[in-house]
Amino acid sequence: MSRQDDELRESVRVRYAAAAATVTEGGASADCCGSGCRAPDAVQIDTNFGAALYDAVDRGALPIQAVTASLGCGTPTAGADLREGERVLDLGSGGGIDVLLSARRVGPTGRAFGVDMTGEMLALARDNATQAGVDNVEFLEGTIESIPLPANSIDVVISNCVINLSTDKPAVFAEMARVLVPGGRINIADVVAEDTLTPAERGERGDHVGCIAGALSFTEYRDQLAAAGFAEIEITPTHAVADKMHSVIVQAVQPGGDRG
Ligand SMILES: C[S@@+](CC[C@H](N)C(=O)[O-])C[C@H]1O[C@@H](n2cnc3c(N)ncnc32)[C@H](O)[C@@H]1O
Numbered sequence: 001m002s003r004q005d006d007e008l009r010e011s012v013r014v015r016y017a018a019a020a021a022t023v024t025e026g027g028a029s030a031d032c033c034g035s036g037c038r039a040p041d042a043v044q045i046d047t048n049f050g051a052a053l054y055d056a057v058d059r060g061a062l063p064i065q066a067v068t069a070s071l072g073c074g075t076p077t078a079g080a081d082l083r084e085g086e087r088v089l090d091l092g093s094g095g096g097i098d099v100l101l102s103a104r105r106v107g108p109t110g111r112a113f114g115v116d117m118t119g120e121m122l123a124l125a126r127d128n129a130t131q132a133g134v135d136n137v138e139f140l141e142g143t144i145e146s147i148p149l150p151a152n153s154i155d156v157v158i159s160n161c162v163i164n165l166s167t168d169k170p171a172v173f174a175e176m177a178r179v180l181v182p183g184g185r186i187n188i189a190d191v192v193a194e195d196t197l198t199p200a201e202r203g204e205r206g207d208h209v210g211c212i213a214g215a216l217s218f219t220e221y222r223d224q225l226a227a228a229g230f231a232e233i234e235i236t237p238t239h240a241v242a243d244k245m246h247s248v249i250v251q252a253v254q255p256g257g258d259r260g
Helices: 003-024 056-060 064-068 097-106 119-132 169-179 199-205 218-227
Strands: 087-091 111-116 137-141 154-160 180-193 231-242 245-253
Touching (some): 003 119, 064 097, 064 119, 087 169, 097 111, 097 119, 097 137, 097 154, 111 119, 154 169, 169 180, 169 218, 218 231
Parallel strands (some): 087 111, 087 154, 111 137, 154 180
Antiparallel strands (some): 180 245, 231 245
16 A cells, blocks of 8 residues: 555544544534534535435334434435344444444344454444344444454445445455355445546545545446456446536346356
């Protein structure tokens, strides 16, 4: 990793550590994607990001701190078709909202893992799991470029507005392919740019820690997933987050297994 990438990752970690502290101290959600992390006294609701995107029933079933900690750009559990007994991995799990929702859907015979590099977020997520009374969850410290789980150990990879923050997306996609079982699938919410936007134009629309400047284009996303071995790739826009930039749901399958 270059020194510049190192510094970028550290600025992401510092920003999300501050967001976790805001929630832990009882502040409202400090949204980071979109309009950038804000001080607790300057929080505004951004309907493109965070808890507002979730179904009211899902929100109501979780501790308030898990809901206010939500910093994603979609609802990756909604279309993931999670089944009893499955093992789910959330990349960049933050305060844990999608891990907790997954844990409920896969039931006691399944398991939901979250990986995050920010200690403050992991502490918040573990606290939220305790408050929710959910015990088929595990929050692991690590990076999504080097996932601390064995190969062929996961049925479904989800993520919510994190892959755009990575400085090495091919490594993330290769790691997703490594941990998934044959026939395993991904259901990921992320920010993607229209193919006509140059990297400089993406940078004009928002910064890296705000989930905008680091976004791939549709074609780049598809090509990098295919290079990592994924099949049946579908990238579906859900809502615009900036001019010619969209929140999307990315679905794909690891070849092999029953699904082919
Ligand atoms: C925008 S927040 C999203 C959190 C959560 N997915 C949600 O929807 O609320 C990004 C999270 O990803 C984590 N993160 C960012 N880059 C990461 C990386 N390279 N490896 C592991 N975690 C990362 C941050 O610490 C932060 O918790």
